[in-house]
Amino acid sequence: MTSIADIVDALERAYPPELAESWDSVGLICGDPDAEVSRVAFALDCTQAVAERAVELGAQLLVVHHPLLLRGVTSVAAHTPKGNVIHTLLTGGCALFAAHTNADSARPGVSDKLAELVGITPGRPIRPVSAATIDKWGVFVPPADADELMSALFAAGAGALGNYRECSFRWEGTGGFTPEDGADPTDGEVGEHFTGAELRIEFVAPARLRRSLIDVLRSAHPYEEPAFDVVAQEDTADLSQATGLGRVGELPEPMTLREFTQQVADALPETAWGVRAAGDPDAVVRTVAVSSGAGDSLLGDVAKLGVDAYVTSDLRHHPVDEHLRAGGPAVIDTAHWASEFPWTSQAESIVAPLGVDTRIISIRTDPWTLSAHPHNRKEHQ
Structure with a gap:
């Protein structure tokens, strides 16, 4: 039997919750972790239509990217929009799970899929x-x-x-101390200076274990006051494989911004929003940064990387204008849904080996339904 907890465990190994941004809310949103699951559905958003489709498919779990309850609510009554979604799922026997910014930062994650689609091999994060x-x-x-x-x-x-595990380095030396009144020394006598052979042992450990390791050290050490030091290390990870937001890579062959923009449009799901670019259409593009979803908060980081173009979504007028006037690279703006929906196939590939049936719900949850351009309009003289 495969349980919801088994699916959640697999997804959280791929998308560790600790990678989520501090403001985010990821994980199991509703449902019983111990419930049996035979079919899992995947979508970018849990809209009412998606929830109804998941129930119609007979899914016992719906996996999405965007958390349904990211912002606080005071009611999930059935007459409220979010409440109606929750009631639809639970009445239909379907749990809900979200992997959001943890899936953005993980490797592979949402931006890795976007990078591959637009034609670059995903390298370091932005x-x-x-x-x-x-x-x-x-x-x-x-x-x-x-x-x-x-x-x-x-x-x-x-x-x-x-x-590797159980890694350490040790060397021999001589330790010395003088126990004072109230001490209960393992070696030596109160009031008399003691010297004896000691080892210094060095090792590394995750900082999150610091408090628990101090407790273990004090419990297992023969001295009532063990001598030790703990030094926080700078991040020395290989950036080409580091976790984090966005990805940077190179196109196999350089092309113009005009050509690359078209390549992006051809690679992503079609939306009314379309794909637009800001920059010199004839500028040569070779090195590209991508960030799935809303990415104007990374414009400052991108400007420092020396890339030729930045592909993201939900760009705004003033940040883009200021970015370009400051000498930043060209930007390509896609629909939020289009840049992230391809992730659903990645998430599906994590769950499918667990022996459950999987379905991707292809309902386009992009809210924009229409775009228009003037035709046969005469320019004002």
Whole structure:
């Protein structure tokens, strides 16, 4: 039996919740984690039409990118828009799960799919983020107690480096101390200076484990006051494989902005919004940055990367104007839905191996339904 919890676990391994932006709300929105699931549906948004379609398909879980309850609500009564969606799903036996900015930053994630579609191999993020800040530890311990202490620390999560575990470095030295009144020394006597052989053992550990490792250290160390230091490390991740928002890559062959804009339009799902560009149509494009969804908050980061063009969505007049006047690269503006909907096939590929039936709901949830351009209009003289 495959449960909703099994599907959630697989999705959260691919899209770790800790990668989500602080303002975001990701994970299981409604439904019983222990419920059995045989069919999972995928969509970008959970609109009323999508919820009804998921129930019609017999899905027990609907996986979406945009969280239904991102902004606070005081009621999910059936007569409210969001409440009606929740009631439709639960009455139909369908849970709801969202992977949002965690899926944006993960590798592969939403922007990796966009990068591949527009013709670049996804490289470094536009704005890297670290899923796990690393601490470097140094612990002093008598040689006879070193192995037992390190076994306890390794069991608590210390010493992992990539595909290696129980990693450490140690060297011998001489420690010294003078116990004062009230001390209960393991070695030496109160009031007398003591020196003895000690090891300094260094290892790394995720910063999120710092508090728990300190507790383990104090519990397992033979001294009542163990000597140790913890130093937070700078992020030294390989940026080509780092997690974070957006991706940067190169086209196989250079082309003009006009040609590249058309290539983007041909690669993405069609919408009334279409695809538009700002910049010199004949400028040569080779290096490209992409960010799925609304991306004008990254314009400043993109301007520092030396790229020729930036593909994103929901761009606004003033930020783009100021970006170009400051010498930033050309920008290509797509519909929000078009830049992110292709992600649904990526999410489906994560769940399909779990032995459940999968369906992508192709309802276009882009809210724009019509665009118009003047024709046969004479220019004013």
